[in-house]
Amino acid sequence: MAARDHRATLQRALRAHQSDRLDVAERLYRQVLQWHSAQPDALHYLGVLCHQRGRSDEGVELVRAALEITPRHPDAHNNLGNIHKECGRPVEAEACYRRALECSPGHHNALGNLAVVLEVQERLDEAFEAYGALLQQAGDDARGHYLMGLFLRNHAQHMEHLEQAAACFRRSFELDERGLRALEALGVTLYALQRRDEARQVYRDWLAREPDNPVPRHMLAACGGAEAPPRADDAYVRELFDGFADSFDEQLLKNLDYRAPQVLADALGAVLGAPASALDMLDAGCGTGLCAPLVRPYARHLAGVDLSGGMVDKARVRGGYDTLDVAELTAYLQGHPAAWDVVLSADTLVYFGDLQEALAAARAALRPGGWIAFTLEAMDEDADRAELTPSGRYRHTRRYVERVLAAAGFELPRITPDALRREAGQPVPGWVVLARVPSSVAGETA
Known part of the structure; x- marks a missing residue:
């Protein structure tokens, strides 16, 4: 097979990969490697694809094999760093990004990613310096302005930082009008500034441009510009989290000191006793799967469900679940009567104002003696x-929660x-809620 034909097959594989036809792409990458086992681009991109499909260890080995052949390939170092970052290995990721920058000092993606993992490690001065270097090198990079805005907002020590964050979000959107996360962040920041x-x-203005977009419609209500719905619309939640899936973990864990999964797992541990791999458990609103490694030791069967297909894809990569489904939470619970010993939900019910229907569905989905555990934002x-609230999430009083549980x-x-997270440098008060189904109820068998 001529090298020209190798290249043609590789180009077909890359086009399939870029259009998310992963089965086709994997087959073509492997075909190239059958003909030419040391073809570095096929090794590199097959490694990225394996990570996308939940086989991250295989992905790491493939990208490393590519780098043995082309050790000064900055994109391969950057993508290897991305795999480590998304697998929760920031130290390894940092080393990869620094190697990418040694090979190509102007590699803007690697510099932005380096800033992210420095922030994950709470090396804030170094992270700020890296974000600043990115904006100096690439002043027209919308992502760089957006990331700097998030950094300033989430570590704000005074109002000037919020003003600077708002300016960054405005500039990011000016540079890329498809970057709607920057527009949403701008609105939230302006509200925090009491503007x-x-x-x-x-x-x-956003609604005028995109009248069918559920995000500005919901956020306008959150800012008091329209009547608040009893819960966030499914289309809003799906749009928000599908767009947020790729950066969800790093934004929550680095910027917001997100503690809900760990706090919830600790609370459950206090009532479930020693882990015995004996319970059927549902992670209701599983997101990217942050709860899975924390509760897996208790589970005989661990299921996850989320409205966002993008988030479920990330949970599949993380692993730990026996089954994963894309579905609306209340309907999913209603379709699984008496199926679970534990239903847990970390920061999912914050998108429900009216909790009554969801909790009734959870009650029916639990067996006698089963536990529900969830977090909410607290109204004191x-x-x-x-x-x-202006964040787009709901908060609840203790009396409300007690009433709907009963x-x-x-x-x-x-x-x-x-405190389950931080925003604008301040802790967001929350409730950690546990309640049990009675062990014996008329009509049910314990």
Whole structure:
């Protein structure tokens, strides 16, 4: 087979890969490697594809094999760093990004990724320096301005940092009008600056351009510019998290000091006893699968469900689940009566204002003696209510949570205050909630 034919097959593989036809791409990459086992591009991109399909260890070995052949390939070093980053290995990722920058000092993606993993490691001065270097080298890079805006907002120590963050988000959107996350971040930041009319105008302008987009519609309501819905629309949640899937873990874990999965797992551990791999468990709103490694030791069968297909794809890469489904949560629970010993939900019900239907569905999906465990954002007042906040999420009072748990048929509620994340440099108050289905109920068998 001539080298020209190798290249033609490789180009077909790359086109298939870019259009998410992963089965076709994998077959073609492997065909190239049958003809030419040391073809570095086929090794490199097959490694990336293996990681995308949940075979990250295989992906690492393939990219390393490519780098043995072409050791000064900056894109391969950068992609190897991305695999390590997405597998939660920031130290290894940092080394890869630094090697990419040794090979190509102007590699903007590697520099931005280096800043991200420095921030993950809480080396904030170094991260700020790297973000600044990225903007100096590539002042027209929309992603760089967006990342700097997030850094400034999430580590803000005074209002000037929020003003600077807003300017970064504006510039990011000016450079790339497809970058709607920057527009949403701008609205949230303006509201945090108490420039509420400006925040609402951001969403009104966005809606005027895209009248069918659920994100600005929901966020306009969150800022008080329209009536708040009883829960976030499915289309909003799907659009938000599908667009957020690729950077979800790094944004939550590095910028927001996200603790909900660990806190929830600790609370469950206090009532479940020693892990015995004996329980049927559902991660309701599993996202990218952050809860899986924490609760897997308790589970005989661990299922995950999420409305966002993009998030479920990431959970599949992380692993730990026996089954994963893309579905709306309440309907999924209603379709699985008495299926679970534990239903846990880390920061999913924050997109529900009215919890009654979801908790009733969870109650029906649990067996006698089963536990529900979930987190909410807390409203600290003596009232029975929930409200939509400018973040686009809902918060609830303790009295409201107690009432809906009782109405759904749960007992022994435990509602503990905790800070589950940070925003704009400040902790966001939350509730960690556990409650149990009675062990013996008329019509049910324990």
